[in-house]
Amino acid sequence: xxxFPVPAVVVLLLLSACPSARAAQPVTAPMEPxxxxxxxxxxxxxxxxxxxxxxxxxxxxxxxxxxxxxxxxAGLKIYADSGPGLATPLPLVKAVIASLKKRGFEHxxxxxxxxxxxxxxxxxxxxxxxxxxxxxxxxxxxxxxxxRYYDPVWFYDSPLPxxxxxxxxxxxxxGVQANTTKDEDRKSFLATPLFLDADxxxxxxxxxDHPTLGVNGALVNATLxxxxxxxRFFRSPANAPAAVAEMSAIPELRQxxxxxxxxxxxxxxxxxxxxxxxxxxxxxxxxxxxxxxxMDSLARDRxxxxxxxxxxxxxxxxxxxxxxxETLGVGSTKTKQVRMIPID
Numbered sequence: 001x002x003x004f005p006v007p008a009v010v011v012l013l014l015l016s017a018c019p020s021a022r023a024a025q026p027v028t029a030p031m032e033p034x035x036x037x038x039x040x041x042x043x044x045x046x047x048x049x050x051x052x053x054x055x056x057x058x059x060x061x062x063x064x065x066x067x068x069x070x071x072x073x074a075g076l077k078i079y080a081d082s083g084p085g086l087a088t089p090l091p092l093v094k095a096v097i098a099s100l101k102k103r104g105f106e107h108x109x110x111x112x113x114x115x116x117x118x119x120x121x122x123x124x125x126x127x128x129x130x131x132x133x134x135x136x137x138x139x140x141x142x143x144x145x146x147x148r149y150y151d152p153v154w155f156y157d158s159p160l161p162x163x164x165x166x167x168x169x170x171x172x173x174x175g176v177q178a179n180t181t182k183d184e185d186r187k188s189f190l191a192t193p194l195f196l197d198a199d200x201x202x203x204x205x206x207x208x209d210h211p212t213l214g215v216n217g218a219l220v221n222a223t224l225x226x227x228x229x230x231x232r233f234f235r236s237p238a239n240a241p242a243a244v245a246e247m248s249a250i251p252e253l254r255q256x257x258x259x260x261x262x263x264x265x266x267x268x269x270x271x272x273x274x275x276x277x278x279x280x281x282x283x284x285x286x287x288x289x290x291x292x293x294x295m296d297s298l299a300r301d302r303x304x305x306x307x308x309x310x311x312x313x314x315x316x317x318x319x320x321x322x323x324x325x326e327t328l329g330v331g332s333t334k335t336k337q338v339r340m341i342p343i344d
Contacts, residue, residue: 031332032291033061034298037343039284042265044091047286051095051261052102053343054288058259061341062290066103066258069199073109074100077194079206079221080114080123085266086275087123088204090135092263092286096202097139111140113193113201115225144191144226190247191226195256203260203292207299208272209307212240214319215300216273218260218292219330223247245324248292254330260295261288267299269306281306286343293322293331294338301335 035057037050059065066074076096080087097110114120121127125141127134142148194201205221213220223244247253263286270279283302289295300322304314322333 031334031337031339032289032294033339033341034287034289034291034294035341035343037286037288039263039265039286042089042091042263042284044094047089047091047095047263048098050286050343051092052099054261054286055096055099057341057343058288064258066100066200068104068109071197071199072106073111073198074105075111075113075194075198075201077113077201077203077205077221077226078125079204079225080119080125081116081225082206082208082268082273082275083119084122084275085277086206086208086268086280087119087125088206089263089265090124092261092265093204094135096204096261097136107138108140111142111193111198112136113142113144113191113226115144117143117145142191142193190250190253194226195252198256200256200258202258205260205262207262207264207267207296207303209269209303209315210272211316212319213244214241214315214321215296215303217296217299218262219244219248219296219321219325222253222257222260222292241319241321241324244321245328245330248325248330249328259288259290260292261286262295262299264302267303269303270310270312279306279310291331293325293333294335295331296322297333297335298338 035054037054039046039050055066068074076093078088078093093112097107100110101107112125114125117126120141120143121129124135126143203218203222205218207215207217210216210220213224224240224247227247264283266280266282268276268280270276287295287298300315307314325331326333
């Protein structure tokens with residue numbers, strides 16, 4: 001693997017990992033705790049109370065304060081790309097916004113980042129075309145597929161072919177010809193608002209299974225669904241896990257990534273990332289941690305448990321997304337050693 005070091009004003013350039021080389025030089029990351037809260041209901045009041053408790057516990061334990069810095073902005077990376085029924089719950093996002101406002105942020109200083117305008121509108125994050133109303137009036141919503149939030153200085157580079165539509169490339173891009181150059185098709189430009197425009201950002205994923213990535217959750221929401229031209233990785237399954245791992249280890253992205261907060265109100269164990277209500281389950285739990293690998297590993301354990309109960313095989317063990325990220329020091333896959341801290 002070749003890594004080109006990046007001065008602050010120079011291109012960030014990473015090439016695909018060699019799994020065998022990575023495995024020989026593991027990076028040990030400290031074991032981060034996971035805070036867990038039980039939800040009595042999935043309404044706004046319950047989310048607001050529990051999110052506030054969890055953020056306060058994180059602040060006390062970590063010594064970090066979720067207060068405005070020089071930029072006076074905070075970003076929320078939401079997930080809406082499986083459509084209605086499997087998006088980041090609106091009450092959860094409202095609760096996070098309320099906690100940030102309590103700590104001094106202005107309403108318009110809290111922005112949301114999503115990938116696709118249509119799915120953001122279908123899930124309630126963009127104004128309805130009928131009523132024109134939205135629960136997030138005053139909060140900027142950055143739609144990455146608009147192309148306005150990528151910087152040519154920041155990109156992930158690997159020799160994989162052709163550009164495809166991001167989320168559902170497997171079905172939607174058969175026979176589609178690329179309209180970009182080969183050099184452009186090698187690059188996935190990173191959306192910069194989260195790590196250049198904000199004092200910090202919070203990851204708010206939803207969990208599904210994924211045929212190429214194993215778990216579509218915290219790591220993927222922060223990387224592939226935060227960059228351009230990434231569906232090309234789905235045409236090369238051996239490279240997609242390494243891409244997620246390497247992108248999640250980019251120092252600038254990690255420095256402003258405060259934590260990941262996920263609700264298990266809905267998650268899917270078969271057929272993802274396409275939403276299928278037959279294979280979704282619900283648990284009244286909230287998780288908060290600074291270790292996205294551990295969070296995805298906990299979700300993988302649950303997904304595999306439900307798959308076995310329904311007569312399906314476990315997720316493909318050859319998909320090493322989480323293990324690659326662990327090797328790079330992003331987090332831990334050792335769920336039996338997790339330090340779970342209950343918030344009641």
